[in-house]
Amino acid sequence: MLRMRPTRRAERHRSGPTRRRRRAWLRAAVVAGMAAAAFAISSNAFGNNITGTYGNRGYTWLARYYDMAGGLEWITSNYCTTSELNAIDDIRNSTAGTSQFAGKWPSGLRMYRNDCTGTVTNYIDISLSYSDFCATHGCGTYGGENHSTLAPASYCSFWGAPYPCGSHPSTVHLNKPKFLGTSNQGRRRLLMLETGHSQGLDEHCSGDSIMNDGTPTCNNGRWLEVTGYLATDRQGIVNVYPGWMYP
Amino acid sequence: MRRFKPLLFPMIVAASIAAAIAAGAVWASGTGRPTASAPLAATCSSVPLPPADQPVDTNLDKMNGLLTYSLHGGGSSRSVTIEYKNPECLGVPALAKLISHVLATDAEAQAQTCASFREQVAANVATVRGIRVNLDAAKQYISEWC
Numbered sequence: 152m153l154r155m156r157p158t159r160r161a162e163r164h165r166s167g168p169t170r171r172r173r174r175a176w177l178r179a180a181v182v183a184g185m186a187a188a189a190f191a192i193s194s195n196a197f198g199n200n201i202t203g204t205y206g207n208r209g210y211t212w213l214a215r216y217y218d219m220a221g222g223l224e225w226i227t228s229n230y231c232t233t234s235e236l237n238a239i240d241d242i243r244n245s246t247a248g249t250s251q252f253a254g255k256w257p258s259g260l261r262m263y264r265n266d267c268t269g270t271v272t273n274y275i276d277i278s279l280s281y282s283d284f285c286a287t288h289g290c291g292t293y294g295g296e297n298h299s300t301l302a303p304a305s306y307c308s309f310w311g312a313p314y315p316c317g318s319h320p321s322t323v324h325l326n327k328p329k330f331l332g333t334s335n336q337g338r339r340r341l342l343m344l345e346t347g348h349s350q351g352l353d354e355h356c357s358g359d360s361i362m363n364d365g366t367p368t369c370n371n372g373r374w375l376e377v378t379g380y381l382a383t384d385r386q387g388i389v390n391v392y393p394g395w396m397y398p
Numbered sequence: 399m400r401r402f403k404p405l406l407f408p409m410i411v412a413a414s415i416a417a418a419i420a421a422g423a424v425w426a427s428g429t430g431r432p433t434a435s436a437p438l439a440a441t442c443s444s445v446p447l448p449p450a451d452q453p454v455d456t457n458l459d460k461m462n463g464l465l466t467y468s469l470h471g472g473g474s475s476r477s478v479t480i481e482y483k484n485p486e487c488l489g490v491p492a493l494a495k496l497i498s499h500v501l502a503t504d505a506e507a508q509a510q511t512c513a514s515f516r517e518q519v520a521a522n523v524a525t526v527r528g529i530r531v532n533l534d535a536a537k538q539y540i541s542e543w544c
Contacts, residue, residue, distance in 0.1 A: 220528045271507040272514035274527045296453035298503045308535030354475045
């Protein structure tokens with residue numbers, strides 16, 4: 152074994168001032184590490200924010216991971232628009248065949264607009280409910296909001312799913328005058344954002360995402376530049392759903 | 399062993415920085431985050447209130463009497479969870495308005511869900527959406543929620 156003579160540096164290492172320097176380095180390292188962690192948390196630097204995991208959020212169909220007949224999430228709308236179908240296509244096209252899903256949902260997040268009655272049957276997951284917010288919510292400049300309800304245990308049992316099994320339903324209130332006053336791309340973006348909420352994603356402004364809100368200060372106002380799910384959104388979906396699936 | 403000490407120390411420092419950054423990354427990605435909502439607010443008298451002119455996204459947990467609402471703004475969002483049946487919460491006008499709005503929204507959807515369960519029980523269906531269903535559970539849902 153090669154024997155090394157103690158170097159000057161090693162000698163210095165044992166001296167009092169060096170020990171102090173070493174402590175200072177250690178303190179600096181801990182502070183730097185904590186700062187990095189705090190930055191990551193506070194700025195959501197990694198973007199893929201979620202409001203919770205399945206079954207407190209999301210839908211039982213997505214926890215099964217396979218392509219279901221019709222679609223994974225069924226939608227009813229009380230004011231069917233072409234923009235809804237466009238948004239459904241945008242979502243599917245930007246999530247199908249991605250390696251990020253590692254074999255789950257091979258045909259992407261396929262939503263299916265079942266009807267235009269606005270009626271929430273037990274097999275409807277998302278209700279798109281349009282109204283004039285000045286009459287129903289109080290006037291405001293915003294386009295929509297999401298109200299999800301955790302499904303009761305008996306609802307889960309009906310489908311053979313253990314409780315908790317996600318939301319039933321998720322009602323998206325859309326401000327009809329505002330909705331109709333925006334471009335088709337603006338409508339699609341709003342629908343992507345609101346159905347993103349339904350799936351357990353949370354809003355953030357750190358980089359391009361379907362979960363950017365529509366304000367000018369959020370992500371430099373790049374609201375309309377985002378036309379489908381991006382890597383951060385797909386990762387968010389992966390984070391909502393666990394690694395297991397129903398038999 | 400002693401002769402490697404000078405090398406060991408920078409390695410420990412580098413490893414601790416890497417570990418802290420990795421922990422931050424994992425947390426921020428949501429991978430290691432606990433499941434659901436914000437912690438239950440201790441009191442409704444001092445919780446951040448939902449603004450009247452901004453969207454409020456909510457999650458209702460009727461089994462546990464909890465309502466979580468999100469406050470957006472400033473590039474991020476935060477969540478507040480309250481006991482929506484708590485008289486103290488109902489005594490705060492902004493919360494009472496939100497609770498009323500959320501419960502009315504849910505009641506409408508629940509009534510329609512009840513109707514579909516009743517129809518399926520009456521028709522003795524075996525499958526819905528291509529999935530074999532449990533009609534005993536449907537009857538239980540009706541007795542509990544309809």
